[in-house]
Amino acid sequence: MIEARSINKVYEDGTEALKDISFSVKRGESCSIIGPSGCGKTTLLFIFSGLLRPTSGEAIINGEPARLPDMKDVALILQDYGLFPWKNVFENVAIGLEIRGIPGKEIKRTVDSLLKSLNLNGFEKYYPKQLSGGMRQRVAFARALALRPGILLMDEPLSSLDALSRENLQNFLLELWIENKITMLLVTHSIEEAVFLGKKIVVLSPRPGRVVKIVKNPDAGSIEYRDKEEFFEKCREVRQSVEAT
Numbered sequence: 001m002i003e004a005r006s007i008n009k010v011y012e013d014g015t016e017a018l019k020d021i022s023f024s025v026k027r028g029e030s031c032s033i034i035g036p037s038g039c040g041k042t043t044l045l046f047i048f049s050g051l052l053r054p055t056s057g058e059a060i061i062n063g064e065p066a067r068l069p070d071m072k073d074v075a076l077i078l079q080d081y082g083l084f085p086w087k088n089v090f091e092n093v094a095i096g097l098e099i100r101g102i103p104g105k106e107i108k109r110t111v112d113s114l115l116k117s118l119n120l121n122g123f124e125k126y127y128p129k130q131l132s133g134g135m136r137q138r139v140a141f142a143r144a145l146a147l148r149p150g151i152l153l154m155d156e157p158l159s160s161l162d163a164l165s166r167e168n169l170q171n172f173l174l175e176l177w178i179e180n181k182i183t184m185l186l187v188t189h190s191i192e193e194a195v196f197l198g199k200k201i202v203v204l205s206p207r208p209g210r211v212v213k214i215v216k217n218p219d220a221g222s223i224e225y226r227d228k229e230e231f232f233e234k235c236r237e238v239r240q241s242v243e244a245t
């Protein structure tokens with residue numbers, strides 16, 4: 001469903017961002033990507049979302065090279081929320097559905113149910129500046145999920161949140177993944193987050209990013225995993241390969 005085939009990316013100014021990146025993520029699988037700052041993680045997600053072209057190699061989504069505008073099945077969630085400050089919560093979540101010409105009643109039903117599942121009901125008329133960081137990020141999730149994407153690409157979506165909001169949203173993502181069989185690619189700085197949410201963890205080297213290791217993580221997929229000995233062991237294993245880079 002998602003496949004990196006020997007992706008290389010060299011920017012116009014000669015910066016080598018990614019080198020020979022290959023891995024694949026099956027339909028319904030979740031994959032975390034972890035690596036030091038500047039190693040090309042955002043570049044890789046932009047390539048998968050069709051916003052950037054690789055210099056060589058291919059990013060395959062649903063069997064085709066990732067290319068705008070045929071990316072209807074893909075949602076990209078960024079760290080800085082990307083909400084429209086002049087639109088309220090309801091309008092921010094509804095915008096993609098409106099662009100697609102979905103009837104108003106159906107939009108309301110979809111948005112109401114998403115806001116409820118993200119604990120945002122009652123905040124429909126609030127504007128982004130009136131919300132905490134955690135709430136804004138939940139609005140961003142609601143907006144992305146309104147279009148029912150099969151693939152969710154996330155670039156450190158939780159990294160600016162406090163610990164509690166972060167854990168709540170991690171649980172939300174896990175449940176979303178379990179219930180909807182979404183294919184997830186999550187870029188994160190946090191080893192614990194990578195291990196909690198990724199059935200597979202791709203460890204990248206410092207720039208230019210290469211795949212150092214792909215750690216299998218079959219025990220991921222339950223809220224309880226966070227408290228298990230296997231979880232701590234897996235975190236140690238990932239930490240060792242991150243530190244070895």
Ligand SMILES: Nc1ncnc2c1ncn2[C@@H]1O[C@H](COP(=O)(O)OP(=O)(O)O)[C@@H](O)[C@H]1O
Binds near residue numbers: 035040042043207
């Ligand atoms: N448009 C660009 N032109 C030149 N270099 C860039 C551009 N965008 C990012 N880079 C460089 O490419 C490298 C990888 O960046 P990025 O993908 O943002 O890394 P990460 O998300 O892992 O922190 C960095 O050294 C960054 O400075």
Ligand SMILES: [Mg+2]
Binds near residue numbers: 041042043155
């Ligand atoms: Mg980045």
